[in-house]
Structures are given as C-alpha cells and as structure tokens.
C-alpha cells in the first residue's frame with residue numbers, strides 16, 4: 001500500500017474491453033460525480049484515475065501495467081490509481097504486490113464500494129475489494145438521472161456459466177445472474193428521459209436473461225424487448241452478446257415481429273470444426289449453428305450477422321482451420337472479430353497439448369481476416385442504393401459532416417449541417433467501403 005493521499009476532487013475513468021466494461025465505467029463515473037467529484041479530461045489532470053481493465057487476452061491484461069507506468073506527472077507525483085474490471089478480479093492483491101503505484105483494486109461486482117475504498121486510501125488503509133456479494137451493486141448505485149447518450153448501454157445480465165475452455169469470463173464475472181424486470185425497465189425509462197434513442201441491452205450472455213414480469217409471468221429476453229418496444233420515445237433496440245445455445249424460439253420470432261429491434265445479431269461461433277468446438281466446450285456444433293442461422297434468417301431475411309473467431313486453439317490442424325474459413329463463407333457475415341488464441345492462466349485450454357506456434361497463428365489470422373473483410377465489403381456494397389434511416393452519433397472530420405448508424409450497425413457518413421446528434425434521419429446510401437458507407441440526406445424525419 002502507498003502512503004495516505006488527500007481526498008481526490010477530480011476523476012478520470014478509462015475503460016478497456018467489452019461494452020459491459022464501458023457500461024460499468026459510466027456507472028463508476030456517475031457514482032463519483034454523485035459524491036461531488038468532477039470529471040477531468042485527461043488522466044494526469046485527475047486526482048483519481050480508474051483503469052477499468054480487461055483480462056480476456058494476455059495483451060489486454062498487460063496493458064494495465066504499461067498504463068500505470070505512464071501515470072506519472074512531471075514533478076514525479078502520481079494520481080490515486082484504482083484498478084477495476086476483470087484484471088482486478090483475476091489478480092486481486094497481486095496487483096498491489098506487483099506495483100506500488102496502485103492504491104485501489106476493485107472487482108466488477110464490488111465497484112459500488114469505490115467511495116469507501118477511496119476513504120480507506122485517504123486514511124492509509126488497505127483498499128482491495130474483489131468480493132462477489134449476493135446483494136447486487138445495482139441495488140445501491142445511484143439512479144441514472146443525468147443526460148444519457150442517444151445510444152445508451154443497459155446491462156441486464158452478468159456472468160457466464162458456459163465455461164468455454166479458453167475463457168476467463170466465468171472466473172472474472174462470476175455465475176450468470178439476471179437483473180430484475182422492474183429494475184431494467186426503470187433504468188430504461190430514465191435513459192430515454194435523459195435522451196437515449198437507442199438502447200443496447202448488455203450481458204456476457206445477454207440472451208440467457210430470464211425473469212418475471214410485473215404480473216409474475218416467466219419472461220425471456222424477447223419479453224423484455226417487447227416491453228421496451230412499448231416505450232414511446234425509444235426508437236431502436238439492440239442486444240449483445242449472445243450464445244448460440246440461448247437463442248430461444250421467442251427471441252428468433254421477435255426479430256421478425258418487433259419493429260424497433262434492429263436487424264443485427266452478434267452470434268459468435270469461434271470455430272468451424274466440430275473437433276475444436278468440442279475441445280472449446282462450446283456445446284454447439286457446426287451444423288447446429290448453421291441451422292440456427294437459417295432459422296434466424298427465415299424470421300428476418302435482411303439481418304446482418306456478426307461473430308467472433310479464435311484461430312490457433314490448441315490442436316487446431318490446417319483441416320480444422322479450413323472448416324473455420326468455410327463456415328465464414330457459408331454464413332457471409334456482415335462483420336466479425338477474429339483473435340489469436342491467448343492462453344489464460346487457470347483456464348483448461350492453457351494446459352492442453354498441441355499449443356500452436358505464433359507464426360502459424362499469424363498466418364491463419366491473416367487468411368481469416370481477408371475472408372471476413374471481403375464479406376464485410378460485399379455486405380456494405382449490397383446496401384448501396386437503399387433508402388434507410390440512420391441515428392446520428394457523432395461529428396465527422398469535415399465541417400457539417402455527421403456520422404450515424406444504419407439499422408445494420410454500419411457507420412454512415414453524411415453532410416447534414418442542420419441535423420443534430422441524436423436525430424434519426426432518412427438517407428440514401430450512395431457509396432460503400434469495407435468499414436463505412438456514404439449517405440445522402442433525404443428528408444428530416446418527424447421524430
């Protein structure tokens with residue numbers, strides 16, 4: 001533990017990793033603001049820096065240490081440093097042993113205790129909290145009363161029971177837990193009142209969400225989506241990330257029936273070979289995944305599919321990898337992430353025979369990414385000539401240029417000097433590149 005520090009008045013939260021971490025980062029910022037602290041634009045200007053970390057791959061986890069190293073001012077002083085997120089959960093006290101610069105270690109299920117931990121540091125006490133308490137942080141976090149982003153995140157489910165053999169998430173985020181129906185709808189209403197036009201429901205396995213509605217009926221994620229659909233000022237609904245085995249019939253049907261539910265689905269498959277899927281403990285096969293995609297496309301023919309892939313899982317042969325390439329060809333993703341397998345301490349795959357050489361992983365990743373990019377470009381080109389709506393999210397590089405998202409989650413650049421961030425406008429798609437589209441404004445939509 002470092003020496004006692006003065007009470008911090010300003011803070012800076014920096015989030016890495018998945019959207020759930022982005023959401024947690026926002027909740028931490030709100031918590032600190034609620035305590036009377038103000039946000040600082042840069043880490044080094046702040047009295048307290050929260051590094052909200054990710055442990056999913058080795059490179060992500062190591063980043064925190066290089067970031068801590070950089071948090072030193074010209075006079076040699078450092079801000080108070082809190083390590084939050086999945087590295088905090090996975091490494092705990094080890095972090096303060098490895099670097100004396102860290103004052104607070106707080107896990108993803110304990111960050112509501114951040115104010116108390118700050119007081120501990122001020123008093124010179126130990127400030128490590130990686131508990132996964134039975135009572136939820138959501139019950140004690142301050143309400144979401146501030147201005148919300150037009151595109152807001154809302155965590156509805158946390159944790160994972162799937163235990164894929166390569167993955168740290170079940171260890172860093174704990175078991176699958178669903179937030180209550182009423183808490184979610186209250187938060188959604190507050191976000192919409194604060195200006196949200198689109199809500200993305202989040203969970204490590206969001207489609208495993210289950211609960212009871214106000215009448216005591218069992219509901220799945222589709223029920224929640226249908227309830228959100230009834231909020232008049234909410235225009236768009238999305239959800240991520242989903243596990244193939246939790247794609248219930250009702251949820252598939254919702255894609256064809258709920259107009260506000262956007263035609264985009266992130267449904268990771270990870271690999272194309274049944275042998276590798278089994279070793280990964282994915283509990284779905286290549287065939288069952290492809291059949292599932294067929295059913296989803298039958299419900300919503302224009303749906304854009306996205307996925308995650310891992311290359312170089314232990315024991316992956318050239319033939320196995322070819323099956324990953326062929327599942328990409330068969331599915332024709334609109335978008336996908338691909339990663340080199342990274343052995344994570346404590347996961348079963350890290351001790352498996354047949355670890356793959358880094359050069360071979362590089363080579364396979366390049367081939368996979370080339371295949372994905374080609375599909376992504378083809379998908380984007382197929383939207384040229386379509387008339388659609390975009391939700392404006394941010395300014396572009398040129399004056400008067402704005403960037404919005406299509407229903408299929410593509411970035412669309414438009415010249416729209418009189419439009420504002422948060423507007424939903426009608427556009428004709430006029431050009432396409434691998435990562436974005438160009439649009440021409442048709443008419444302002446009465447929102």
Ligand code: SAH
Pocket residue numbers: 056057166167168169204205241242243268270308309310339340341342343344
């Ligand atoms: N819950 C989601 C994914 C969470 S992690 C799901 O099941 O699909 C995000 C992605 O990181 C995973 O889909 C996987 O592709 C990748 N990933 C997870 N662990 C990894 C590891 N050890 N090495 C490389 N990539 C990994």
Ligand code: SF4
Pocket residue numbers: 160161162163164167168169170204205243
């Ligand atoms: Fe990780 Fe698998 Fe759970 Fe996704 S389903 S979070 S990849 S263990």
Ligand code: F3S
Pocket residue numbers: 016017018019020021053054055056085086168169172173204
């Ligand atoms: Fe990373 Fe934790 Fe999310 S490991 S991907 S921040 S759940």
